[in-house]
Amino acid sequence: MSTTQSADTAPTKPLRALPGSYGIPFFSPIKDRLQYYYSQGQDNFFKTRADEYKSTVFRTNMPPGPFMAKDPRVVCLLDALSFQVLFDLSKVEKRDLFTGTFMPPTSLTGDYRVCAYLDPSEPKHAMNKKLLFSLLADRHKHFLPAFHDTFSKFFDGLDAAVGGEKKEADFNALNDVSSFDFCCRAYFGVDPASTSLGTAGPKMVSKWLLFNLHPLMVLGLPKVLEEIFLHTFHLPPFLVKSDYKKIYDFFYSAAADVLDRAESIGLEREEACHNILFATCFNSYGGFKVFFPDIFKWLALAEKPLHKRLREEIRSVVKAEGGAITMAGLEKMELTKSVVYETLRIEPPVMFQYGKAKKDFVLESHDSSFEIKKGEMLFGYQPFATKDPKVFADAEKFVPDRFVGDGAGMLKYVYWSNGRETDAPTEGNKQCPAKDFVVLMGRLLVVEFFMRYDSFEATLGTILLGPKVTITSLTKATS
Numbered sequence: 001m002s003t004t005q006s007a008d009t010a011p012t013k014p015l016r017a018l019p020g021s022y023g024i025p026f027f028s029p030i031k032d033r034l035q036y037y038y039s040q041g042q043d044n045f046f047k048t049r050a051d052e053y054k055s056t057v058f059r060t061n062m063p064p065g066p067f068m069a070k071d072p073r074v075v076c077l078l079d080a081l082s083f084q085v086l087f088d089l090s091k092v093e094k095r096d097l098f099t100g101t102f103m104p105p106t107s108l109t110g111d112y113r114v115c116a117y118l119d120p121s122e123p124k125h126a127m128n129k130k131l132l133f134s135l136l137a138d139r140h141k142h143f144l145p146a147f148h149d150t151f152s153k154f155f156d157g158l159d160a161a162v163g164g165e166k167k168e169a170d171f172n173a174l175n176d177v178s179s180f181d182f183c184c185r186a187y188f189g190v191d192p193a194s195t196s197l198g199t200a201g202p203k204m205v206s207k208w209l210l211f212n213l214h215p216l217m218v219l220g221l222p223k224v225l226e227e228i229f230l231h232t233f234h235l236p237p238f239l240v241k242s243d244y245k246k247i248y249d250f251f252y253s254a255a256a257d258v259l260d261r262a263e264s265i266g267l268e269r270e271e272a273c274h275n276i277l278f279a280t281c282f283n284s285y286g287g288f289k290v291f292f293p294d295i296f297k298w299l300a301l302a303e304k305p306l307h308k309r310l311r312e313e314i315r316s317v318v319k320a321e322g323g324a325i326t327m328a329g330l331e332k333m334e335l336t337k338s339v340v341y342e343t344l345r346i347e348p349p350v351m352f353q354y355g356k357a358k359k360d361f362v363l364e365s366h367d368s369s370f371e372i373k374k375g376e377m378l379f380g381y382q383p384f385a386t387k388d389p390k391v392f393a394d395a396e397k398f399v400p401d402r403f404v405g406d407g408a409g410m411l412k413y414v415y416w417s418n419g420r421e422t423d424a425p426t427e428g429n430k431q432c433p434a435k436d437f438v439v440l441m442g443r444l445l446v447v448e449f450f451m452r453y454d455s456f457e458a459t460l461g462t463i464l465l466g467p468k469v470t471i472t473s474l475t476k477a478t479s
Contacts, residue, residue: 011362011369018370020049020059022073029065029072033231036063037218046381050078057082057365062101062379064215064231069101074354074379075363075372080388080413082365083380085355087419087429092355092378094430095119100354101377104212107237110248110274116283124267126427128275131262133425133433135276139187143437144325146185147444154178155452162474171458171469172293176202179288182441183280190254197250204243205281206289211240212282216352217464251277279434287438290349290466295442297467298343298398300458306400309335311450311477318451325451330443338403340442341414341421345386346398348416349466353380366390382415454478 022028036045050056056079061072077083085091096103098116106113115128154174161169180202184192192201210217214230221230229235252259255276262272299306313335321329330336357376362369372378387395391413392402403411414421417438419431432438449456454475461468 011364013364013367013369015362016055016368016370018057018059018075019053019055020076022059022061026066029061029063029069032061032072033063033065034227037226037231038223043383046076046078046384049076050384055365055368056384057363057368057370064102067232068215068234071377072101074101074377075370077363077365077378077380078384079365080385080391080415082363083353083382083385083415084420085363086353086378086380087415087423087431089120089429091358091361093119093121093358094355095122097354097356097377099213099216100352100379102215105234105237108208108212108240108244109278110270112271112274114275114278116278120428120430124271127265127267128272129425129427129433130265131258131267131272131275132279133427134261135187135258136434136437139189142189143186143440144327144444147182147441148325148448150178150182150185151445151448153181155449158471158474162471167472168459169471171296171471172289172463175292176206176289179292180205180285183284183288184254187280187284188254188258192250192254195250195254197246201247201250202285204247205285208240208244208247209282209286209289211235211237213465219464247281248273248277251280283432284434284438287349288441291343291438291442292445293467293469294347294349295340295343295445296456296458296469296471297460298346299339299446300456300460300469302398302400304455306339307450307455309400310339310446311454314447314450315479318447325444325447330440330447333443333447334404335401336443336446338407339400339446340439341403341411342398342400343442344416344421344439345392345402345414346396347467348382348386350416350418351382353382353415353418354378380415386413386415388413450477452477 023031036042040048049058049060056077058076060074060076062074063072065072077085096113096117103117115125118125118128120126157174158169158171181192184190193199214235217230218226219230252273255273258276259269259272263269313333317329317332318325355378357372357374357378359374361372363372389395392410401407411421417425417432417435419425419429419435423431425431425433425435454477456471456475457473459470459472
C-alpha cells in the first residue's frame, strides 16, 4: 500500500478538502466532549462523523477540551493508511503529546518531563531510552523465572477464589497485585512486599495513574461531578504527593544499579529515577493492567475449542523442550503468538496516538488525499485503524490464527506500540522500548495458564480503560 506523501510529491489519490468542523470555540469542544463521553460514546463518536463526512480523515475536537486542553482541535485519522503518518518523524513532532491534547502536571513526575513526553529531537530522549534498553538487556534472563514465580501465586489466588464462598475470582484485582510484583522482580530483582512499600504498591500506583489519566475516564459518577472534577480541571497533584514519594523512594533503592548506569551516561540520578518509575509503573504495570485482562476477555469469548487448540500446541512444545518453558519453545508456538497479536490488534491497550505536523504535506487515506498544514494536530484512533476492513478480512472478528503462517505479513498493520509491529524501537523513534517484552509476557501468560488448566469460563464487564474479567470456572489440566 501507499504511504503518506510529502508536500512536494504528487498525491496518488484525488485531493479533497478536509471535511469536518471545529464549531464555535469553547462551546463546541464542550458539546463534543459530552457526546464523546455520554450521549454517543467513544466508538460511535468517531463512527457517526466518519459516516457523515464519508471519510476516515476529518476535523473534530478531542476531549477533554476546556479548560484542561489549550487547543482541542485535531485532524482525526481512522484508517490503517493515514494512521501511519504518526510514525513518520520527518512529518510530525511528539513533544508533550503522550496523553493527547492535554498534559498532566509535571508535579506528578517530580517536576520533570519524562521520556514519554519528549520528542526524539530532544537530547534527553535518546539518553533515557538508552537507559531503558540497557535495563531490558541486562535483566532479560530473569523474565521467565520471575513471571513463573509471580503468576503461580496469581493462579493460586484464582483457584482459592473460584473454590471459595463466592465461586468466582476477580481477575483484575489479582492481576494488579501480580503484575506490579512481577515488574519489580523482573526489572530489579526486588520483592516490593519485603520493602517499606509493603503490599500497598499496586493501590498507590493505581491512584497515581488515575491522577494522570482522569481526563480520559468515566467513573460512573453523576455527570456533573465527572465534568467538573475529571474533565474540566486537573485533580490536585498534592493529593497523591505522599504516595508518589513512597513509590519514588522504593525505586530509588530498588533501581540503584540502574541509576548508577544513568549517571555514567550523563543523566541526573533523580531525573533518571522518575523516568524509571514512569516506565515501570505507567508503561509496564499500567499496560499489563489492561493487556492481560484483554487477553482473557477474548479467550473467554472464544470458548473451549480455542482453549483445546492452545493447550495442545503449548503442551506438545513444552514436552519437546524437555518439560520446560523456554524462549526457543515460545517461538515455536505459532497459534499462541497469533492469539496475542490478535488481542493487540482488536483491542490495543493504547487507543490514542498523536503528532503535530512539522511542515505542510499531503496525507493519503485509502480513497483521498488531504493537505495538512504545519502546526495542525493529528490524532489517530487506533481501535478503528487496526480494524480497518480494507486491510483485514473480518476486521471486527477475533480470528485466533490470523497471524499464523503467511498471515504474519499483516503484522505491519498492528500499531499498539506507537509503531508497526514489524518495526524495531530505537533511541531515535517513539516506539515502545519494551515492545517485544510486552508481547513476550502476553504469550507467557497464555502458556503458563494452559500448562495448568484445560479451560475456563468468565463473565465480562468494563472498568475504567479496559475490560473487567470475573473467572467463574476453572478446569484443571488433565494431561
